[in-house]
Amino acid sequence: MGKKVSLKDIATKVGVSTALVSYVMNGLEKEKRVGHEVVEKIREAAKDLNYQPNQIARSLRKGSTNTIGLIVADIANPFFAHLARIIEDEAIKYNYVVIIGSSDENFSKSESLAETLLNRQVDGFIIVPAEGCNRQIELLLQKELPVVLIDRHFPELNTNYVVLDNYRATFEATSYLIDKGCQKIEMIAYKSSLIHMQDRMRGYREAIMASGLTEKLIHIREIDYHQVGEQMEKIMAELKKKKEADAILFATNALSVAGLYAIRKNRIHVPDELSVIGFDGNEAFDFFDPPLTFIQQPLEEMGKESVRVLLEQIQGTSKTVQVKLKHELICRGSCR
Amino acid sequence: MGKKVSLKDIATKVGVSTALVSYVMNGLEKEKRVGHEVVEKIREAAKDLNYQPNQIARSLRKGSTNTIGLIVADIANPFFAHLARIIEDEAIKYNYVVIIGSSDENFSKSESLAETLLNRQVDGFIIVPAEGCNRQIELLLQKELPVVLIDRHFPELNTNYVVLDNYRATFEATSYLIDKGCQKIEMIAYKSSLIHMQDRMRGYREAIMASGLTEKLIHIREIDYHQVGEQMEKIMAELKKKKEADAILFATNALSVAGLYAIRKNRIHVPDELSVIGFDGNEAFDFFDPPLTFIQQPLEEMGKESVRVLLEQIQGTSKTVQVKLKHELICRGSCR
DNA sequence: TGTGGATGTTTAAACGATTAAGCATACATT
DNA sequence: AATGTATGCTTAATCGTTTAAACATCCACA
Numbered sequence: 152m153g154k155k156v157s158l159k160d161i162a163t164k165v166g167v168s169t170a171l172v173s174y175v176m177n178g179l180e181k182e183k184r185v186g187h188e189v190v191e192k193i194r195e196a197a198k199d200l201n202y203q204p205n206q207i208a209r210s211l212r213k214g215s216t217n218t219i220g221l222i223v224a225d226i227a228n229p230f231f232a233h234l235a236r237i238i239e240d241e242a243i244k245y246n247y248v249v250i251i252g253s254s255d256e257n258f259s260k261s262e263s264l265a266e267t268l269l270n271r272q273v274d275g276f277i278i279v280p281a282e283g284c285n286r287q288i289e290l291l292l293q294k295e296l297p298v299v300l301i302d303r304h305f306p307e308l309n310t311n312y313v314v315l316d317n318y319r320a321t322f323e324a325t326s327y328l329i330d331k332g333c334q335k336i337e338m339i340a341y342k343s344s345l346i347h348m349q350d351r352m353r354g355y356r357e358a359i360m361a362s363g364l365t366e367k368l369i370h371i372r373e374i375d376y377h378q379v380g381e382q383m384e385k386i387m388a389e390l391k392k393k394k395e396a397d398a399i400l401f402a403t404n405a406l407s408v409a410g411l412y413a414i415r416k417n418r419i420h421v422p423d424e425l426s427v428i429g430f431d432g433n434e435a436f437d438f439f440d441p442p443l444t445f446i447q448q449p450l451e452e453m454g455k456e457s458v459r460v461l462l463e464q465i466q467g468t469s470k471t472v473q474v475k476l477k478h479e480l481i482c483r484g485s486c487r
Numbered sequence: 488m489g490k491k492v493s494l495k496d497i498a499t500k501v502g503v504s505t506a507l508v509s510y511v512m513n514g515l516e517k518e519k520r521v522g523h524e525v526v527e528k529i530r531e532a533a534k535d536l537n538y539q540p541n542q543i544a545r546s547l548r549k550g551s552t553n554t555i556g557l558i559v560a561d562i563a564n565p566f567f568a569h570l571a572r573i574i575e576d577e578a579i580k581y582n583y584v585v586i587i588g589s590s591d592e593n594f595s596k597s598e599s600l601a602e603t604l605l606n607r608q609v610d611g612f613i614i615v616p617a618e619g620c621n622r623q624i625e626l627l628l629q630k631e632l633p634v635v636l637i638d639r640h641f642p643e644l645n646t647n648y649v650v651l652d653n654y655r656a657t658f659e660a661t662s663y664l665i666d667k668g669c670q671k672i673e674m675i676a677y678k679s680s681l682i683h684m685q686d687r688m689r690g691y692r693e694a695i696m697a698s699g700l701t702e703k704l705i706h707i708r709e710i711d712y713h714q715v716g717e718q719m720e721k722i723m724a725e726l727k728k729k730k731e732a733d734a735i736l737f738a739t740n741a742l743s744v745a746g747l748y749a750i751r752k753n754r755i756h757v758p759d760e761l762s763v764i765g766f767d768g769n770e771a772f773d774f775f776d777p778p779l780t781f782i783q784q785p786l787e788e789m790g791k792e793s794v795r796v797l798l799e800q801i802q803g804t805s806k807t808v809q810v811k812l813k814h815e816l817i818c819r820g821s822c823r
Numbered sequence: 824t825g826t827g828g829a830t831g832t833t834t835a836a837a838c839g840a841t842t843a844a845g846c847a848t849a850c851a852t853t
Numbered sequence: 854a855a856t857g858t859a860t861g862c863t864t865a866a867t868c869g870t871t872t873a874a875a876c877a878t879c880c881a882c883a
Contacts, residue, residue, distance in 0.1 A: 174871095253576075503862075
């Protein structure tokens, strides 16, 4: 491996100490009063030798790595992939690099990921926390590590977060269905104590109550994260047979997609037989027949904001930032 | 920030030198003949203090970071997102971490990404090279940096790569269309000199020739990467009007999706009016009506293999590994 | 002639780990 | 008693930066 060029090489070539070279490389030549000619020579030598600073050495010395650890549920999920891309682009603007890990909604995987990233001295975390991550997040906070939660948060923990106003999103989506004349609206959600899921359920529930419909019409199906396919299949088969619902509201992107598969398989006609609202944009929604009406999250804003907040924390603010963003209901043909 | 625990802290607590602690932490207690009791004490202290090695310091000293740099075209693209996930999972098994960057098919972005990653001393690269990256790849090779190209490669460069057998994929897909009775088959590809695109075109061309159809039926539309939407729109509108094609073969995932949008917008009926074959699996393909027939790449294999090859290179093999994987044609309703 | 302030440069410690080389002791062998 | 060797531990250099502190000139001014 053709030996890398170091500060020392430049110093030797120019005939000065490494300190001067370091100053010049960091643009401190004014402040540190480096002579004009020397500055020139160093610049030239650096160019000649094609010097590239060793970030590892720099990190060790400075105690910061300009690296962000990003933990998502699954980077293969388009929602998180898109978010990751936005975060990556935003981070690089500030000379930060992102290391991504997927937790699969599993808190012990999440913990071990965080440990790995910590050992690599990331300067801060952006985390989509899994169920049961409370303790892990608390530990990070105790160590005074900059953390921003995203997509979900823990109401009992005083953390920074950037999330959707989930309550409002499902409240409005449900109200929309009711306005369209739906009465027997079911919600399909994950079985999860996480606040984003709870809020989505609450929005649905309260929209029904607020509309004057009877409480008996509240019907939430909670699906296990690891058995989405099977359970969804069952639900849809049942719905088809018993015709006990006239609308469905899905609580996440993955659930929506799985639901659409099952709807199609059971030949349920949308929107005649069933009105449907999905969560998060997705190409699959566009090609479903009819195109799906869905709750759209402001991904761009969410990603950028989370980076902004994190960098602020890294810079050392003590104030906690909690952001709730507004959804947009994209109306298309899947509601009658 | 609650000061991190270092080797020194353990050494002090136990009353030995850091060398011994390092040996024990790295499981060299046998080889380096560390006393039994001391080993115990060190282990205990490490546990008590919850010692976590500082990877940065370790990297600086060892000259390797256990980090892989992954450069893809766009991590928000499901194809690359999925690939990234597989690579991430595989890498972590070997205690490697992955830093991902998106080049947007832009060679200068790709170069600056590589530089950023290099400064962070990644041990090797897995790269989906953009057009014009030849020079960049050559430079990396000159520096004897482990590199594995993926998805595409440069035939003039003797690099490691793991790619699809693209020629065969489109050859067989085209033959399949011909067998089904299609005669006026068009291919929609990117305008690109990259070998994967060229091979895909060649497969299409030669399949037509091989089938005895006239050369005049070869018709490839090359779309600019940055104007996919507009150009696709035009093409489909034209096809609809002039009815000069009875089948279409898309050359990539993104083109397929864009194409499907345009097909739908122009109310072209598949497969009656037009048979269609897409590239790479995608949820959108499933919900298109009818579900799309497509060329499926063995993503899992591609990702795992690329990591395997890269780690081999990092370990210091001199042999070059070039892998071509076989596609699978997933037949569904989009070809008459 | 000495004091003080610019100006320009070097020295050396530090970050936290790894590791070759050296030191000390105990014991066995001749 | 002298030598060899196995055992157990320490020392200190090293990786490539950063940066506080010290040092060395030069010039001005009283």
